[in-house]
Amino acid sequence: MASFIVKQSAIKTIIFDFDGTLAKLNIDFHQMREAVRKLILSYGIDGNELRTDYVLEMISGAETILNRQSAEKAKKFISEATDAIEKIEMEAADHGELFGRTRELLNTLASREISCGIITRNCAKAVKIVFPDILSCCPVVVCRNDVKKVKPHPEHLNTALNKLGGSPRNTLMVGDHPLDIQTGRNAGTRTCGVLSGRCPKDDFIKAGADLILPQAADLLDIIK
Ligand SMILES: [Mg+2]
Known part of the structure; x- marks a missing residue:
């Protein structure tokens, strides 16, 4: 020092x-993580397999997996994941x-x-x-x-x-x-x-x- x-x-x-x-801002990261984990699961991926607790890295990891299946599916997922986290971010911003x-x-x-x-x-x-x-x-x-x-x-x-x-x-x-x-x-x-x-x-x-x-x-x- x-x-x-x-x-x-x-x-x-x-x-x-x-x-x-x-x-x-008081962003509820727990709520955000759970929303993303749920969405990832709905695409057939176990969020725990992504080995990260950081939401953006979870999204990016799932995108990589989905891209191997179909670019369109990955794109749809990104759009839904972005909407889900932005909703929580905007709520926090309104009270921030x-x-x-x-x-x-x-x-x-x-x-x-x-x-x-x-x-x-x-x-x-x-x-x-x-x-x-x-x-x-x-x-x-x-x-x-x-x-x-x-x-x-x-x-x-x-x-x-x-x-x-x-x-x-x-x-x-x-x-x-x-x-x-x-x-x-x-x-x-x-x-x-x-x-x-x-x-x-x-x-x-x-x-x-x-x-x-x-x-x-x-x-x-x-x-x-
Ligand atoms: Mg900070």
């Missing part, structure tokens, strides 16, 4: 996760809100000439509901619809970095889930876990985060 403080002046770009990091200091955080970082981007596994429609003026506060927002491979695959983070003209070694990835730390490490950035979501500090220590803060807005005390 001390070495991070010494080197923080090298941070020129910050990439944020959205849900739990900049906004409170930005954290109190999110606009201040993004605007102040911009005034300090730190480039900011947001990457999220959520859909663009839900993000827009919670943060309608997002592009006026943050120039680059990459939702799951915008990339082939979502985080923790580094393509998601690199897509945002390329748009911002940033480089991994001067970048900090900030998120409320160990998956965000893994994403940063996969892309070669430095990483910061925030405790404003559902994950405890220990999860970020185990994930190897360079920095852990109570909330993203606390970065304003560190990145000057």
Whole structure:
């Protein structure tokens, strides 16, 4: 942690996760997983065989299996799975809100000439509901619809970095889930876990985060 403080002046770009990091959404991931598991089962696939608890990876695994049978069947499945998870995401967005200091955080970082981007596994429609003026506060927002491979695959983070003209070694990835730390490490950035979501500090220590803060807005005390 001390070495991070010494080197923080090298941070020129910050990439944020959205849900739990900049906004409170309360997506019911259990409900989402069950809805997808049920749909997958209706296509004759046992969801437990997919060996992942992450909904997007479950969908993608089932799509691969179905594609071997029929491209049309796989396409129909993707459309139904997308509808099922978007319904839950939109419900959460309707009741979601930005954290109190999110606009201040993004605007102040911009005034300090730190480039900011947001990457999220959520859909663009839900993000827009919670943060309608997002592009006026943050120039680059990459939702799951915008990339082939979502985080923790580094393509998601690199897509945002390329748009911002940033480089991994001067970048900090900030998120409320160990998956965000893994994403940063996969892309070669430095990483910061925030405790404003559902994950405890220990999860970020185990994930190897360079920095852990109570909330993203606390970065304003560190990145000057
Ligand atoms: Mg999150």
